[in-house]
Amino acid sequence: MHKLERKNMLLDFLQAKPFHNMAEINEYVESLGIAYVTVRRDLKELQNEGLVSLSYGGVKTNEKSDNSTIKHFNQLNLNLKAKQQIAKLAQKLINQGDVLYLGAGTTCEEFAKQIKTEVKVITNSWFVYQILLKNSYIIEPILVGGKYREPSGVFIGSFAEKALEIEPFYKTFVSVTNIDYDGNLYNNNEGESHLEAIILAKAKYKYILADSSKFNSIGYEHFCNIKDIDGIITDRVVEINPEYLAKIIN
Numbered sequence: 612m613h614k615l616e617r618k619n620m621l622l623d624f625l626q627a628k629p630f631h632n633m634a635e636i637n638e639y640v641e642s643l644g645i646a647y648v649t650v651r652r653d654l655k656e657l658q659n660e661g662l663v664s665l666s667y668g669g670v671k672t673n674e675k676s677d678n679s680t681i682k683h684f685n686q687l688n689l690n691l692k693a694k695q696q697i698a699k700l701a702q703k704l705i706n707q708g709d710v711l712y713l714g715a716g717t718t719c720e721e722f723a724k725q726i727k728t729e730v731k732v733i734t735n736s737w738f739v740y741q742i743l744l745k746n747s748y749i750i751e752p753i754l755v756g757g758k759y760r761e762p763s764g765v766f767i768g769s770f771a772e773k774a775l776e777i778e779p780f781y782k783t784f785v786s787v788t789n790i791d792y793d794g795n796l797y798n799n800n801e802g803e804s805h806l807e808a809i810i811l812a813k814a815k816y817k818y819i820l821a822d823s824s825k826f827n828s829i830g831y832e833h834f835c836n837i838k839d840i841d842g843i844i845t846d847r848v849v850e851i852n853p854e855y856l857a858k859i860i861n
Contacts, residue, residue, distance in 0.1 A: 714785030783814035789830030794837030797830025
C-alpha cells in the first residue's frame with residue numbers, strides 16, 4: 612500500500628470520532644496488515660501536518676481537521692505522480708541565485724519540496740512556505756502577508772499586492788484550476804486571480820504548473836492567456852489550440 616493511501620485511510624478512520632485509544636487503532640491497522648512501527652510514523656506525520664494530536668494512550672482529531680485542512684490533505688494525493696513529474700521539469704528551469712515567486716496549490720508545494728538549487732523564494736501560500744522552511748536549498752524563504760483565505764491557505768488583498776510591488780523576483784511559477792482549448796487560464800477565486808495577474812505581469816519569466824487533468828475545462832475567474840507566458844509545465848501531451856503547442860513543456 613502506498614504511503615499516502617495508507618495515511619488517508621488512517622485519517623478517515625480517526626475522523627469517525629474525536630478520540631481513539633491505541634487499542635482501537637492497533638485493531639484497525641492489524642486488519643489492514645500494517646506494522647505498528649509504520650503506523651506510529653504515520654501518526655507523527657499527521658500530527659506535524661496539524662491533523663491530529665497524539666496524547667497518552669490515544670489520538671485526538673484536531674478541531675479544524677474536518678474542513679479546509681482535510682480537503683488540502685486529500686488534494687495532495689490527486690495526480691501525485693504527475694505533480695512529481697512537473698516538479699522535476701520545473702527544477703530544470705531554475706539556476707543558482709535565482710529569485711523565484713512560487714504560487715499556491717499542491718503542484719507548487721511538490722515543486723517546493725523538490726527544489727535542489729540554492730535560490731530565494733517568495734510565496735503567498737502558507738503551505739508552500741512551511742515546505743520552504745524545511746528545504747535546505749532555499750537561501751531565504753519569504754511569506755507575503757495580507758488577508759488570509761483559509762480554503763486555499765493563501766494571503767491576498769491590497770496588503771499582499773503592495774508587498775509584491777516591493778519584493779523583486781525574476782521567475783514566477785504559479786498553478787491554475789483550469790485551462791481551456793483557447794489557452795485561457797483560470798483560478799477559482801477572484802482575489803487569487805487578481806494577485807496572480809499582478810505577479811505574472813511583473814516577472815521576467817513566467818511559468819504555469821498544471822497537470823493534464825486541468826486542460827480542456829473552463830474555470831471561475833480568467834486571469835491570463837498562454838500567449839502571455841513563457842510556458843506551461845505539464846505531465847503529458849494535451850489537446851489545445853495548435854497555436855500554443857510550442858508553449859507546452861513536458
